[in-house]
Every structure is written in C-alpha cells, then in structure tokens.
Amino acid sequence: FRDKQTGRKFCSVWPSNSEGAGKVSLLKKVPALKDGDFTLAECTAILLYLSRKYNTPDHWYPSDIQKRAQVDEYLSWHHANIRANAPKTMWIKVLIPLFTGQPLPSEKLQEVMEGLSTSLKQFEERFLQDKAFIIGSEISLADLVAIVELMQPVGVGCDIFEDRPRLMEWRRRVEDAVGKELFFQAHEMILSVKELSNIQIDPQLKEQLAPVLMKMLK
Amino acid sequence: MFLGPSNSEGAGKVSLLKKVPALKDGDFTLAECTAILLYLSRKYNTPDHWYPSDIQKRAQVDEYLSWHHANIRANAPKTMWIKVLIPLFTGQPLPSEKLQEVMEGLSTSLKQFEERFLQDKAFIIGSEISLADLVAIVELMQPVGVGCDIFEDRPRLMEWRRRVEDAVGKELFFQAHEMILSVKELSNIQIDPQLKEQLAPVLMKMLK
Numbered sequence: 358f359r360d361k362q363t364g365r366k367f368c369s370v371w372p373s374n375s376e377g378a379g380k381v382s383l384l385k386k387v388p389a390l391k392d393g394d395f396t397l398a399e400c401t402a403i404l405l406y407l408s409r410k411y412n413t414p415d416h417w418y419p420s421d422i423q424k425r426a427q428v429d430e431y432l433s434w435h436h437a438n439i440r441a442n443a444p445k446t447m448w449i450k451v452l453i454p455l456f457t458g459q460p461l462p463s464e465k466l467q468e469v470m471e472g473l474s475t476s477l478k479q480f481e482e483r484f485l486q487d488k489a490f491i492i493g494s495e496i497s498l499a500d501l502v503a504i505v506e507l508m509q510p511v512g513v514g515c516d517i518f519e520d521r522p523r524l525m526e527w528r529r530r531v532e533d534a535v536g537k538e539l540f541f542q543a544h545e546m547i548l549s550v551k552e553l554s555n556i557q558i559d560p561q562l563k564e565q566l567a568p569v570l571m572k573m574l575k
Numbered sequence: 576m577f578l579g580p581s582n583s584e585g586a587g588k589v590s591l592l593k594k595v596p597a598l599k600d601g602d603f604t605l606a607e608c609t610a611i612l613l614y615l616s617r618k619y620n621t622p623d624h625w626y627p628s629d630i631q632k633r634a635q636v637d638e639y640l641s642w643h644h645a646n647i648r649a650n651a652p653k654t655m656w657i658k659v660l661i662p663l664f665t666g667q668p669l670p671s672e673k674l675q676e677v678m679e680g681l682s683t684s685l686k687q688f689e690e691r692f693l694q695d696k697a698f699i700i701g702s703e704i705s706l707a708d709l710v711a712i713v714e715l716m717q718p719v720g721v722g723c724d725i726f727e728d729r730p731r732l733m734e735w736r737r738r739v740e741d742a743v744g745k746e747l748f749f750q751a752h753e754m755i756l757s758v759k760e761l762s763n764i765q766i767d768p769q770l771k772e773q774l775a776p777v778l779m780k781m782l783k
Contacts, residue, residue: 436644
C-alpha cells in the first residue's frame, strides 16, 4: 500500500536507503536520497520530501496547520534531544570500542544514559502524554523519526522501553501502524549491530579513526 | 516576521532563562522557533520564497533547518551563556577554556555552514532569502552580541549577513536583535541572591 511503501522508505534510515542510489558512509551515518540529479541529506528533510512527492496519506504530515505545526514542533525538539542522545549508546557500546580497541568507558555510558533519560522524560511528559501517538490519535512522521532513534539503544542492549510502560505501549502502536514485518526489517541492522563487534577492522583504518572517535567521547 | 524573546503574535510566553520563543494563537500554543516560523508562513500565506512551494527548494530549506539544530543552534548560543549569563548567575568569572572550546565548535559549524550550505550563493538555498537564512542569522547574532564577532574574519559570511539585513530591512533587523545586541547590559543587573543560589548548580552543570 502507499503508506506501507512510504513506511519502507521512511524506516530505512540506517545506511541502506532504498530510494535511488543512496550515498552513505558508515562512519558518517548520514542517510541520503538521490532523485535524479537532486540529492538530499538529513532524515527529516528526506521524509518531508518523500511525503510531498508521493502525496502520502494526510496523517503522516497533516494538512491542518495546527496539527502540522505539532509535527514540526516535535521534529525541531527531537534534534537537540533524542537525536543528540540516543545514538551515542551505539557509539559508546559498539562502534568506538570496535575502532579504538579500547574497552567500554563505563562512566561515559552512564552519562549518556542519564542524558537520554532526561530526554525520554520530556518526550513522555511534553509530547506523548496520554495520547496514542505524538500528535494525537494517528501516527505521523514525528513518531517515525522518534522510533528509529530510540531503537538504537535497544540494539546495543540498553532497552529504554523496559521500565517505561507508556513508551512501550506507544512503540507497540507504532509497530502495528507501520506493520511488524516492515518495522523489524527496517531495524534489522540496528538490532544486529552487536555482530559488528566480531568483524576485523584494518589496523591502518583503526589508527586513522581512533583519535577522531576519542574526541567524540568528550 | 521577527524573532527573539518578544513575539508579536498574541501573548508570547517566554522566560529569559529558557529563552524559548513561544506562540499563542487563541487556544493553540506552539514552541520551537522552526515550528513557529512554518506555522506563521502557512497561516499568513507569506511570499513563496520564505518556504518555496517547489518541493526540491523546500527540501533544501528543510535540510538546512534540520542540520541547524545539531550544529549552529547547539553552539552559537553557548557563547552568550559562557560570557554573560552564567557569570551573571553564578558570580564566577569567565572560564576561558570553556569559551575556547565553544568557539572551536562554533568554527567547525561555521565552516560547514559556508562550505555545505551557503557556498557561493546569495542565500542558503539560492538567489532568494528563505526561512533558512532567518533561522541561521538569529543564532549567529548571539556571539556578536557578546563580543565574539564571528563575521569579522569571514568575508563570505559577512556579505551574506548584509544581504539578509537588506532583505529583511535594516530597521527591522536591528529591532529584532536589540536584546541580543545589548545583552552585555545584563551584567549590570542585580540578581536576587536566593535565585542565584538555586540556579548556580543548574548552570554549572550546563558548563560540562
């Protein structure tokens, strides 16, 4: 269906992007879209572009200007909060140790989890509240953008839904709205990211990247 | 359309500490600068160039707005906190290595801003000003307001700023930035000692 088709494009925000020839690099982890000569980065911009180009069902980005504003409000807050914190769990637990050969810095993970907790609290109290989805009774781009970041800690063993029943219920509703099969397909790489720990990295590459990655830890 | 703590739309609810612009339109309230600007552009059917109907140009505005949050918006306002607001509330002198760190982060963002977004164009998405330029300029005026003139040794940025001032109208531009440009005067105000005590730990945490 059109919305499931859209869902496929939206949820593939990890390196592989099904739209045209996505240009991505694992290290930058920038989803990118190529549509003929037109290239576009930034997940939010890509989702909005696709929703307009393919005239997706209204609920994704409602035409009602107040509901639309609520999606925009979430998307804006998201960048400095969820998106700033959730992916760090993956860097700290898997990617940095992989490239630097150094063990997990536990106080760093602690710090990151605290930051993430603060964001999750705001997410629940300010945005989700007692609604089914972020802007009300129907799923929108806001929910998609949120869920893909929040699955990253899950992928590295920090299950942030475990002791947050309201969030867990919301996640279930998002899975159902997108379709379980598509949802897990979209998150396949994230959920198996720990397998990356077993791959061999070229020592020269490690040497080049280690200082960059250590700087990220600050 | 102008920005900053005072918002001409209805009764703007802002608090100096949070510095969250907010819009109130009847019963409808909205926060987040980007969301507010988009809402206003739709409600008042503003000229197309602000948020072009062409989906590729519009996507380029969205792309900038998205990148902006994690980069310019993450770095530029810190200069104001480090140089004026935190010393004001904690009574502690300027931590110079912190400012250094912030300026380095801001430099990195500015380099990307010039090379990836602005390039040799008049404005971020091309020959006409858009919401992207507005959102960028208001954050970049903050370091200027506290004496870190990031335009000084960046001629391309300086030219862009002049074009934005002209497009918005010089009078309106400076009116919008009045508070930011006189923020140093805040250093002279007296803060209630009890309030200082309450806020100091929160602000010190921000410095980390």
